[in-house]
Amino acid sequence: MRADPPLLEARDISVAFGSFRAVDGASLTIGKGEIIGLIGPNGAGKSTFFNCLAGDRQPASGSIRLRGHDVTRASPEDHARLGLARSWQVPAVFDDMSVRDNVVVGAFLRHKRASDAAAVADRVIAFTGLAPIAQSRSGSLGTPARKRLEIARALATEPEILLLDEALAGLTPTEVRAAIELVRRIHAQGITLVIVEHVMEVILSLADRAVVFNQGRVIAEGKPRDVVQDPGVIEAYLGRSLSRKARA
Ligand SMILES: Nc1ncnc2c1ncn2[C@@H]1O[C@H](COP(=O)(O)OP(=O)(O)O)[C@@H](O)[C@H]1O
Ligand SMILES: [Mg+2]
Structure with a gap:
């Protein structure tokens, strides 16, 4: 073996x-x-x-x-x-997109249907505590939330x-x-x-x-x-x- x-x-x-x-x-x-x-x-x-x-x-x-x-x-x-997923030392989120849409982008790696990707994203958003700011523009976030968003987007790719x-x-x-x-x-x-x-x-x-x-x-x-x-x-x-x- x-x-x-x-x-x-x-x-x-x-x-x-x-x-x-x-x-x-x-x-x-x-x-x-x-x-x-x-x-x-x-x-x-x-x-x-x-x-x-x-x-x-x-x-x-x-x-x-x-x-x-x-x-x-x-x-x-x-x-x-x-x-494998990673976060960047300098957060590389899409500023003009909402927090939720940034996370959906990550989820599209494994889910082609928008509704499936959205479901994964919402689960990850709840898990990372981003739900209250899910609709905020990502560019408006302060450092802690941006860092958390980076982690959420990485998690949405369902990494090992x-x-x-x-x-x-x-x-x-x-x-x-x-x-x-x-x-x-x-x-x-x-x-x-x-x-x-x-x-x-x-x-x-x-x-x-x-x-x-x-x-x-x-x-x-x-x-x-x-x-x-x-x-x-x-x-x-x-x-x-x-x-x-x-x-x-
Ligand atoms: N794209 C690059 N071009 C030239 N030098 C670089 C580049 N990226 C990193 N370096 C240099 O390589 C070294 C290691 O950098 P880095 O990997 O960022 O270190 P750490 O993350 O441990 O602080 C540093 O001296 C840095 O200036
Ligand atoms: Mg470094």
Whole structure:
């Protein structure tokens, strides 16, 4: 009997911008049901690596398999059909459309009939707490609602794995708590998550496994609490205040 392939497997991914290697031989294997926290300083290559995983950028070298399929050079749509959805660090919603219509766009990936897509969208809108503003113009929303809308649109594609790129950045502590709660409910639906996040408390409270990026490479990986106390990680870039917080 063969074991199931990992949900997502990225091997030796490299991306160069001119002579600068933004991602430099990074590998990551993601099992079904995990919540992985991807951390690292600004410019470490996290978003560029995410873009490769989602098909939004082709790596110069390396390979990516999604549910056993080679998707290294596949389009974002192919990734989405295979069950991968992502949010952007800078929300990429259609400003002139209503919140509901933005979510319907996501649902059209799997449903050709407008009524079916609308039914999925309404379910996702209720799930993400967007019902009170479903008819608002998306361009009129503030940051927390835009970030939530991005997540809703991704969920409307009915993904098996969801990549969130700083979906909680710029939120107040109260909004962060609400967003953490939403991530937990998404996970409880059986969706695997990879989250890029700067706020360490978020990683510590949500992630099963932390993967630390620095200068385009994975420099540490393990239980979040162990990783943030790893002297190499602290010395490299996280700062001593963080190690104190992790011990507290
Ligand atoms: N399209 C691009 N063209 C040139 N340089 C880029 C581009 N995208 C990202 N970079 C550079 O690559 C590095 C990694 O960026 P990024 O992946 O956004 O890091 P992170 O998400 O970890 O902050 C940074 O130095 C950034 O300036
Ligand atoms: Mg980024």
